[in-house]
Amino acid sequence: MKKHKLILLSAICMGMFQGAAANPEEATSLDAQTSVPEAVPTDSVESAPAPRIIEEIVVTSRRREERVQSVPVAVTAMSGEALERNNVDDVAALASQVPSLLVVPGASANRSIPVFSIRGQSQQDFTVLSDPSVSVYFGDVVVSRQQGLNQAMFDLESVEVLKGPQGTLFGRNSTGGAINIRPRRPGNDFEGYVAAGVGSYGQQNVDVMLNQPLADWAQLRVAGKLSDSDGYIRDVVLDRMVNHDHNKAARVSLALQPLDGLETVFSFSRYIEDSGGTGIFIDYISPTATTLLNQNAVALGYVGALDPAQLLQDQKSRGIYDVASGADQYSRISTRDWSNDTRYEINDWLSVRNIVGQRRVRGDSSDDSDGMPIPYLQIQRTYAFDQFSNELQLLGNHGSLDWIFGLYYFEEKGRTQDYSITAVAANAPLATQRPQPAASAFPAWGVTWVEGENVSQAAFFQATQRLDSVLDGLSVTAGGRITRDEREATIKSRTPTVCRITVDEDNDPATPNTTPAVADCAVTSDKAFSEPTYNLSLEYAFEPGKLVYLATRRGYRSGGFVRASTQQALEKPYDAERVTDYEFGLKADWQLAGMPLRTNLAVFSADYENVQRLELDTSLTPPQTLTRNAAKARVRGGEFEFNLLPLDGLELSGFYSYVDPKFIEYVSMTGQDLSGSPFARAPKNIYSITARYTLPVPAGLGELSMMANWYKSDGYEPSDSYDPVLSIQGHQLLNLRADWASVLRSSFDVAIFVRNALDEEYLMANFTAPTSSLGFSSRSAGEPRIVGLELKYRFGALGGG
Numbered sequence: 001m002k003k004h005k006l007i008l009l010s011a012i013c014m015g016m017f018q019g020a021a022a023n024p025e026e027a028t029s030l031d032a033q034t035s036v037p038e039a040v041p042t043d044s045v046e047s048a049p050a051p052r053i054i055e056e057i058v059v060t061s062r063r064r065e066e067r068v069q070s071v072p073v074a075v076t077a078m079s080g081e082a083l084e085r086n087n088v089d090d091v092a093a094l095a096s097q098v099p100s101l102l103v104v105p106g107a108s109a110n111r112s113i114p115v116f117s118i119r120g121q122s123q124q125d126f127t128v129l130s131d132p133s134v135s136v137y138f139g140d141v142v143v144s145r146q147q148g149l150n151q152a153m154f155d156l157e158s159v160e161v162l163k164g165p166q167g168t169l170f171g172r173n174s175t176g177g178a179i180n181i182r183p184r185r186p187g188n189d190f191e192g193y194v195a196a197g198v199g200s201y202g203q204q205n206v207d208v209m210l211n212q213p214l215a216d217w218a219q220l221r222v223a224g225k226l227s228d229s230d231g232y233i234r235d236v237v238l239d240r241m242v243n244h245d246h247n248k249a250a251r252v253s254l255a256l257q258p259l260d261g262l263e264t265v266f267s268f269s270r271y272i273e274d275s276g277g278t279g280i281f282i283d284y285i286s287p288t289a290t291t292l293l294n295q296n297a298v299a300l301g302y303v304g305a306l307d308p309a310q311l312l313q314d315q316k317s318r319g320i321y322d323v324a325s326g327a328d329q330y331s332r333i334s335t336r337d338w339s340n341d342t343r344y345e346i347n348d349w350l351s352v353r354n355i356v357g358q359r360r361v362r363g364d365s366s367d368d369s370d371g372m373p374i375p376y377l378q379i380q381r382t383y384a385f386d387q388f389s390n391e392l393q394l395l396g397n398h399g400s401l402d403w404i405f406g407l408y409y410f411e412e413k414g415r416t417q418d419y420s421i422t423a424v425a426a427n428a429p430l431a432t433q434r435p436q437p438a439a440s441a442f443p444a445w446g447v448t449w450v451e452g453e454n455v456s457q458a459a460f461f462q463a464t465q466r467l468d469s470v471l472d473g474l475s476v477t478a479g480g481r482i483t484r485d486e487r488e489a490t491i492k493s494r495t496p497t498v499c500r501i502t503v504d505e506d507n508d509p510a511t512p513n514t515t516p517a518v519a520d521c522a523v524t525s526d527k528a529f530s531e532p533t534y535n536l537s538l539e540y541a542f543e544p545g546k547l548v549y550l551a552t553r554r555g556y557r558s559g560g561f562v563r564a565s566t567q568q569a570l571e572k573p574y575d576a577e578r579v580t581d582y583e584f585g586l587k588a589d590w591q592l593a594g595m596p597l598r599t600n601l602a603v604f605s606a607d608y609e610n611v612q613r614l615e616l617d618t619s620l621t622p623p624q625t626l627t628r629n630a631a632k633a634r635v636r637g638g639e640f641e642f643n644l645l646p647l648d649g650l651e652l653s654g655f656y657s658y659v660d661p662k663f664i665e666y667v668s669m670t671g672q673d674l675s676g677s678p679f680a681r682a683p684k685n686i687y688s689i690t691a692r693y694t695l696p697v698p699a700g701l702g703e704l705s706m707m708a709n710w711y712k713s714d715g716y717e718p719s720d721s722y723d724p725v726l727s728i729q730g731h732q733l734l735n736l737r738a739d740w741a742s743v744l745r746s747s748f749d750v751a752i753f754v755r756n757a758l759d760e761e762y763l764m765a766n767f768t769a770p771t772s773s774l775g776f777s778s779r780s781a782g783e784p785r786i787v788g789l790e791l792k793y794r795f796g797a798l799g800g801g
Contacts, residue, residue: 498515
């Protein structure tokens with residue numbers, strides 16, 4: 001069955017290939033379709049039908065601007081307008097538009113820390129000690145930590161999602177792929193807009209943008225966004241909504257062209273988030289947890305609410321949008337980003353570019369991980385990250401040869417403090433105090449301080465040689481990168497009175513370890529990693545607008561340290577993991593019975609070595625869950641995307657992705673064969689279909705269009721700790737939108753949207769395994785039906801009917 005799905009994906013596009021070969025006169029080039037239509041008289045009775053052209057996106061997936069259909073890379077690209085039309089207003093919503101992509105809440109099910117998974121590659125830990133498998137770039141500057149990423153989703157030029165290892169041009173930590181969010185640059189026209197929206201559950205949004213030319217050689221662009229909502233999850237203990245949002249974001253960009261061939265763009269961004277928690281509810285309680293609850297029932301001061309069966313029954317009767325946590329949950333994030341992108345055209349064939357950026361993140365959060373009205377496991381977290389990066393590029397074009405050479409430097413300092421409150425004897429007044437006090441105010445708590453410093457240096461080169469002299473349309477691309485990462489980590493782990501770290505002072509395992517005093521409770525370690533990565537592809541443009549390619553790439557994710565509570569565990573750093581993939585792709589524009597059709601196919605197989613995976617190490621005292629290089633694996637699958645314009649004003653688009661990861665070798669630290677374990681966050685099948693129709697209305701009314709998007713995802717495992725109780729079930733969503741642009745030929749636009757129109761109840765995350773020592777499972781709910789209204793006023797070059 002698995003092979004049949006891959007064969008079917010290939011057969012779909014091969015059948016179209018044959019059809020085009022049989023009708024070569026219909027296989028016209030995209031360039032021939034993109035001619036500018038003749039002007040239509042403004043007094044016509046009906047607005048002229050929109051030209052039947054499939055939207056073309058310019059991408060920078062090879063660090064230079066190219067048409068998305070001309071690059072031998074599996075990349076899904078969406079313009080800023082397309083994102084707006086499809087209700088993509090945060091990074092989580094990207095999943096409905098991109099094959100093989102899953103976006104879920106992060107640590108402790110915190111929705112402010114999105115986790116990205118592409119082709120089965122995702123992240124386990126979320127501190128400065130480890131790195132993601134999917135790199136996110138904003139304006140070509142890497143965003144090393146996910147906190148604050150929602151600030152980016154406004155006033156965008158495009159979003160590009162590259163799938164598969166991108167280790168040559170995008171470097172380390174892109175074994176699954178890379179997401180490149182590209183903001184709009186300042187332009188030469190005076191223009192702007194003001195937009196406001198309201199929606200269900202108290203949603204309110206305001207977006208503004210102003211682009212102002214300052215001189216022939218200087219332009220300024222300012223954009224901002226405010227978003228608020230009351231939330232849709234109610235805590236019956238607190239008697240209020242707990243997953244509210246209050247976010248502010250602003251971006252200022254200045255572009256200068258002081259000399260011919262020179263352009264420099266400065267950008268500064270600010271983001272402030274003051275939101276509630278995710279809203280977690282209890283889903284399962286094991287006998288282990290039952291015993292602990294009963295033992296602490298009297299001491300905790302709760303009466304008649306600690307019977308596990310009753311807790312679960314009460315929660316089931318409430319439904320997934322009413323929880324009984326009683327904990328004061330919140331997420332506060334503050335980010336400051338600045339960057340400079342300078343390009344200089346030295347001559348007709350050589351240019352230089354430098355991209356420098358700095359990011360500062362501060363935040364704190366409180367999550368109730370158990371979803372029960374007792375302090376069974378609550379986590380209060382503070383964090384601070386500072387990063388700096390610089391990339392110098394030299395780009396050349398010598399006739400049939402395009403090349404790029406680059407040097408890269410990255411440094412990061414970060415710290416995280418995780419306070420945990422577990423099932424301890426907390427008196428009732430303290431446990432029920434509102435707002436809830438800090439974790440250190442409880443009679444017993446534990447804290448793990450994590451401090452780290454990471455430095456990465458790399459050199460890379462890639463070139464594309466066109467081989468038209470051999471075969472017209474044939475070219476080869478080859479590239480390589482060498483990266484060296486240096487990491488240093490300090491761990492402090494203790495309770496109020498006891499250090500939980502033991503130190504082997506004489507490095508003799510025969511002598512007992514010592515426990516430092518609380519004031520000296522710290523252990524430090526450092527390690528370096530170095531890996532070569534590469535890219536090799538053969539591409540053939542066999543007709544205008546049609547490209548077939550074969551590629552192999554190698555990427556790597558840096559090794560790191562575990563969040564250990566003993567020196568013994570900290571001295572078990574895990575090594576880098578490597579992914580080598582082989583991909584066949586076909587990108588083609590067709591004419592199917594006179595209808596413009598675009599099909600993109602990618603079939604891949606990836607070898608996955610030194611897989612980083614969380615596992616309980618019972619050889620340590622106490623046992624600890626650590627990241628280790630656990631296995632070898634392979635990942636196979638395919639992705640198919642299409643765009644079809646069957647009628648004037650009607651566009652159909654969609655995708656299907658199939659991902660089949662499997663461990664080849666996986667033996668646990670206790671000798672157990674775990675090769676049958678599933679990958680975390682890797683739904684096997686994902687489908688999406690979008691229909692958009694522009695109504696043929698009189699020109700004086702403006703432009704009316706309607707959109708419907710249906711999205712379906714299989715279920716998946718939310719963490720490395722496999723347990724059937726934990727599994728997230730598959731779900732499907734229907735999203736609708738109606739746009740009335742240039743209302744009555746004015747500068748106003750109006751839109752109505754419905755997200756999750758069928759009001760399907762689904763789950764997004766699961767916190768912990770019922771087989772763990774804590775013995776419970778908790779979940780968070782996905783978004784219910786949201787209905788909203790948006791109004792936009794455009795002025796300057798954007799205004800007019």
